[in-house]
Amino acid sequence: MKKSKEPIYRISMAIAMLFVSLAIHAQRFVNTSLEGAQSVCAITQDSDGIIWLGTDNGLYSYDGYHGYRHFQEHTFSNTRVNALGFEGRMLYLATGNGILKFDTQAYQYAETPAMKAFADEAKRKQLKELRVLDIKGGKTDFGGDVYALLSTPRGLLVGSLAGLRLGSRLIPLRAGEQPLVNALAYDAKRRCYWIGTEGALYCADLQLRNFSQIPALNGNSIKCLSTDAAGNLYIGTDNGLYQMALSNAITHYIHDSRDDASIPNNIVWTCFVDKWQNVWVGTDNGLSRLTTHTYxxxxxxxxxxxxxxxNCLHAMLQTRNGEWWMGGTNGLIHFTRNAEGYQNVAWYKQNSSAFPLSHNRVRKIYEDHDGDVWICTDHGINFYDRSSRQMRNFIVYDKSGKYSTAWAYDILQDKKGRIWMGSYQGGVFVMDKAALLGGKTIADWHFSDKGKNALSGLHVGQMVMDGKGRIGVSTYTRLDCINPNDMKVVQVANSDVVNYLMADSKGNIWMGDNNSVTCYYAAGSVMGNSFSSKTWQIGGKVxxxxxxxxxxxxxxxxxxxxxxxxxxxxxxxxxxxxxxxxxxxxxxxxxxxxxxxxxxxxxxxxxxxPKQFTRLMLAGIIVNGQACEERGEILKLKSDENNFTLQLTDLPFADHPSAVYAYRLEGSDHDWHYLNSGNIDITYNGLSYGDYHLTVHAVDGEGKIAAEVYSLDISVLPPWYLSLWCKLFYITALIVFVAWLVSWYFLRKELADAQKQKAEVLEQVQMRMDFFNRLTEDLKAAVAHHSFDEVTALMVRYLNVKIPDVSSSVATGLSASPVSEPESSSSEPVPARSESSEEEKKTVDVSELDGADKRLLEEINEAIEKHMIDSDFNVSMLQDVIGIGGKQLYRKMKAITGRTPVEYIREMRMKRAAELLSQGKFSVSEVMYTVGFSNSSYFSKCFSKEYGMTPTEYMKVKR
Incomplete structure (x- = not known):
């Protein structure tokens, strides 16, 4: 019993002796607001280092750059999350809607009874808010009155509205009514339990028999407790965050409206110490991190x-005795630092009565070989007098009085003890230190941009001394070197701009410009002026x-x-x-x-x-401005999802510096893109469909690509009209189109040939008809005149027949009488319908028609005769020619001829064909074209149907 009381006694005595070394502290906090949430109620960390947050609106994750929301509004997941706990990849949530489970690899919620109940309106009202999780015990039926759980070797400690219980046994913390227990924690360093209640913090021994209050926390509502590896206890209250060190000294962190780096709100709901010993604090106004980095x-x-x-610090120096000097745009700060903090602080400013300075703009702070401190300002040079802790101001002139050190930019002491001073618009001044401190203000040597031994410019920015004692001087775009023995000036380098100049521990001079640094090695004789150099490309302004x-x-x-x-x-x-x-x-x-x-x-x-680059993780994906929960080895995006951002992280709150990264998307980029915007977001817009491979590499000190730290395959699917099936369809359609095009080409060629042939045939037919018409007319005239000589002349003229003279023809018995035979043949009519009595029945009796029908029939016959040779002539054209509607034409034709217009046109064509074939003057092809047919097989079929034989057979019969 006595042994168990000792830890409690020691803690209580230490706190009593300190009497609460309680200070309201303004430690630097890194604050983060979460879009869509105000209060952070629970914090935990997964095995990869990602921070998971339970808020008043749902679940979030945080990677050091962005907060990611993992709930949908107006759904079961849009609820207050009071506690979080991991079991493998599954994250359990104690919420206002019961227990939920979230798969942190699939980025989706797993089904739970609470999730099912939420979908049922009747069961939804039965859901109860839970505030704790028992992952180890697997028990989930804790009521809403339970606020804290802690697993111990003696059983499960339960903090509730009714007090503290070990299992089902009540453990009284005080006499009478028991307080609400909000928080429980085990302290491995102090070997005790901490119990946070509504109004007090208790410390209990491991047997839970002895309890003592911490007076410094009395009156505070203790909401959360957490310990770190150093033994610090963090206590979240409604009055800010308390830190109790292992020495029991207490520090109090509260919100300060003047300080953005203070805790964002005094109501602390939860605190959590991650594996890098960062302290995460969930407040009523977002997330905060108390950083404890070691690097x-x-x-x-x-x-x-x-x-x-x-003060914007442009100059810093730690002297050899450990004093610190920091100067910039608002004077000069001098202090020492030890275990107790910052001591002997003095701020030298232009209008300070205690610590005056000639000018607030400090350009350079320098400690010479004797340990004396010199300060260059925009109003001369100041020397620090240690005895009085005051500054002595000097302005040095050249012998002419034209140039001075009024705008002093740099100062140094050479190996001979002389003081070198560089001035803007003044050049370089050199004089003995003792003489300067003695009050002399005229320089022994002065270098300007005039004369034979001149500098490259009058505006001196910096000076350094190399290992050989030579003085390097930068004049905006040039680097000059002055030999302190003979005071000769030599130009060393010419650059676009000299941004910074320094000498390393080996005496080499380093010069930085807008893209690189160059080292000029001290070489040659002791006072020679030869330099060899090497350049490193930095890729930015030094x-x-x-x-x-x-x-x-x-x-x-x-x-x-x-x-x-x-x-x-x-x-x-x-x-x-x-x-x-x-x-x-x-x-x-x-x-x-x-x-x-x-x-x-x-x-x-x-x-x-040795640099071990941290592998990057994909923490979030934004597609077309919306968060995407898809995860996998390959990122597959639809064709209209080609505007996306990959949010990578190297967990900047981990205890390592963040590298500089460059990325390239193979298949799209030809060059590397460097990431230096404060995050590791990679964005692509309007990416065309196809397969890509993204690689991210670290960048070394020279800007070269180093080790790979992340890679991802990305596939942007084609639009539906460019999918594989559509492409197959397009290929098939193209083949069909090409086939049709070829067929169309040959068909057109065939039609053109047919048209040409038709035209030739029709021309021949017309010529033949003209010939026979003329011959017939001339023969008729000759026969009418009973002139044998005319007949003979006609035969010679038209038929090219040589007729013997009369005597020989009489002698041989030849006679011209056969010439009249064609006339006789041609004059005989060929009855077109004599073969069939049925055809005769179809003959129209014109005499029985009235005048209107007779005229209509004549118009129809005339139109058909006129367009007989036109193969495109049809019923529609007939309607246009005679000016009558289709239905009326049909009725009239049926009534007058007993045939349809199509049948009548075809009959007229066949009748003309039979007439021409019976004459024996034309071939079948000529007749076919003459009567308006282009296809021989169709013509033969129509003719056979009309006359019961083919045109060729008909022509033979008629002959």
Missing amino acids: YRYVSLDKITMSGEG STMCDVEGKIWVVSGNECCVINPQGESQRFMIPSVVPLNICYSRQTHEVMMGGNDGYVAISSDVAQK
Whole structure:
């Protein structure tokens, strides 16, 4: 019993002795708001490191860049989530609609009884809000009055409205009515249990027999408890967040409306310590993270100066005795730092009565060989007097008095102890240190852009001394070198712009421009002017550089490139600030990066360790502006889903710096795209259909593509009209079309040939008819005149027959009498319908028709005769010619002839064909074309139907 009381006694005594070292603290919080949710009620983390959040509206996940919503409005998932717990890939949720399950790999909800009940209107009202989960025990029927659970070797601790229970046994925390127990936690460092109630925090021994209150927390509603690996206990209340260190010192974090980096709201619903020891806090106004990174720390200037005034830090220096100097646009801050915090803080400003400074714009802070500190400002040079802690101001002139150090940009001391001063619009001034401190203001040597031994420019930005004692001077676009022995100036390099100049620990000079850094090695004789150089491409504007244990840290924007002159280089994103100046602390082995109103201290181990690039994860997909829950080895998108964003993450809250990344989509991109926008979102718009392969690589210090950190196959499906089946249909249709085109071509050719043949035949027919008509007329005339000579002349003329003279013809018995035989033959009529009595019945008796019908029949016959040769002539054309409607024409023709218009036209054609064939003057083809037929087989079929024999047979019979 006595042994069990000792932890409680020690804790209670320590807290009593401290009497609550309670301070309202303004620690830096990283705050995140979630779209569509206000309060964060539960927090947990999956095996990959993604943070999962239960809110007042549903489930979210967070990857360090974006918050992702996993519920649909007005559904079972759109409800308050009070507790979260993992079992494998399945995330369990205690909600206002009972227990829900979410598959974190498939990104969809698994079916549960509560989910089924929600779909039934009658059962929906029976659903009860749950606040706890018992994943280990598998029990889910805890009532809504249970607020906390903790599994212990002695059983399950249950915190409820009625107090604390171990199983079903009530454990009294105090006499009388028991308080509401909101939170329970086990403390492995202190070997005790923490019990948070409505109004007090209790500490209990492992046997749950002895309880003691923590006086500092009395009166607070304890909502949540969590411990980290260092033994810190985090306590969420309605009055902010408390942190109890292992020493039992208590820190209080509350919301400060003046500070964006304070906790966003004092009502803390939940707190959670992740595997990297970040403290996540769920408040009534979103999510907050108290970062405990080991590789970097951010310090705001107000923590040092205890003032709300800011300063944009352009110059930083840690002296050899450990003092810190930081200057920029609002003066100069001087302090020391030890285990107790920041000491001896002094802020030198232009209008300060305690610590005056000649000008608030500080350009350079320098410690000389004697340990004295010099400060360059826009109103001369200041020397720090340690005895008085005040500044002495100097403005040095050349001998003519024309140039001065009024705008002092840089200062250094050479190996002979002389002070070199660089000035904007003044050049370089050199004089003895003792003489300067003695009050002398005229420089011993002055270098300007005039004369034989001139600088490349008058505006001196920086100066450095190399290992051989030579002084490098940057004048905007040029790098000059001055030999301190003979004071000769030599031009070393010409660049577009010189952004930064520094000397490394080996005495080499490094120059940074808008795209690269170049190292000029100190070589040759001791005071020679020859330099060999090497250039590294950075791919961005160099703003500042620093030598860190043999490696050169180069800052470009918010990226840091670490160049190893003897090996590989690396690159990472700088957290929290965009540095304007960096310096290395040999005492703490940290690189201090100064920015606006604060600085980041990054451990130099970041660059010393072999770089193992973190594999990226796909945290979210946005398609056409809407979140997409699809996951798989291949991302398949429809043709109209070709505007998408892939939201990747490297979990920036993990204890490692984020690399710089580049990506390329094979099948679309030819070049690499670099990601430096503060997230790892990859967006493509209007991507055409096809298969693609996305690869994301880290970028090394020289901007080259390094190891692959992510890859994904993407398939954009074609639109329906370009799908495989449609393509097969198109190919089939094309084949059919080509076949039809070929057929059409040959048909047209055949028709053209037929038309040509028809035209030739008709021409021959017409010529023959003309011939026989003329011959007939001439023969009739000759016979009428009884002139044998005329007949003989006609035979010679038309038939090309040589007629012997009369005597010979009489002698031989020849006679011209056969010439009259054709006339006799041709003059005999050929009855077209004599073969059949049925045909004779069809003959129209014109005499029986009235005048109107007779005229109509004559018009019809005339129209058919006139268009007999036209193969396109049909009933419609007949209607147009005689000007009568189709139905009326049909009735009239039927009434007059007993035949339809089609039959009558065909009969007229056949009658003419029979007449021509019976004459024996024309071939069948000629007759066919003459009567308006183009197809011989069809003509033969129609003729056979009319006369019972083919045209050829008919012609033979008639002959």
